[in-house]
Amino acid sequence: MKARNLGLGLVAAVTALLAGAAHAGGTSGSQAIATFRVMASGTVVVEGATDKWDNPDGCEDSQYIVLSESSDHFEEKYAALLAARLSESPVSAWLEGCEAYVGVTYPRIKSLKF
Numbered sequence: 001m002k003a004r005n006l007g008l009g010l011v012a013a014v015t016a017l018l019a020g021a022a023h024a025g026g027t028s029g030s031q032a033i034a035t036f037r038v039m040a041s042g043t044v045v046v047e048g049a050t051d052k053w054d055n056p057d058g059c060e061d062s063q064y065i066v067l068s069e070s071s072d073h074f075e076e077k078y079a080a081l082l083a084a085r086l087s088e089s090p091v092s093a094w095l096e097g098c099e100a101y102v103g104v105t106y107p108r109i110k111s112l113k114f
Helices: 002-022 074-087
Strands: 026-031 033-038 044-048 064-067 091-101 104-113
Touching: 033 074, 044 074, 064 074, 064 091, 074 091, 074 104
Parallel strands: 064 104
Antiparallel strands: 026 091, 033 044, 044 064, 091 104
């Protein structure tokens, strides 16, 4: 009985660790913004000036990073992206999870730094 409970506990612990690792997030790297698009849905799509963004969660592509209108503090993040674009300042983002845009998933912006 103890061995069975230990086995179930071990399975639960490994499952929890794997679930957390699926969307662990990470940094985007730092670069200026080449294009900044606001889609009809309100989603903001950002393309870097020099290269693809880093892709910590293994989304399908990382040419763009995406800010969903449903994101916490959307207006502040939008303003920060716009300021970075207009000032041609490099920006980096904490990316967490993937967001669908035109049928492909791209890294989702969680927070910004520039």
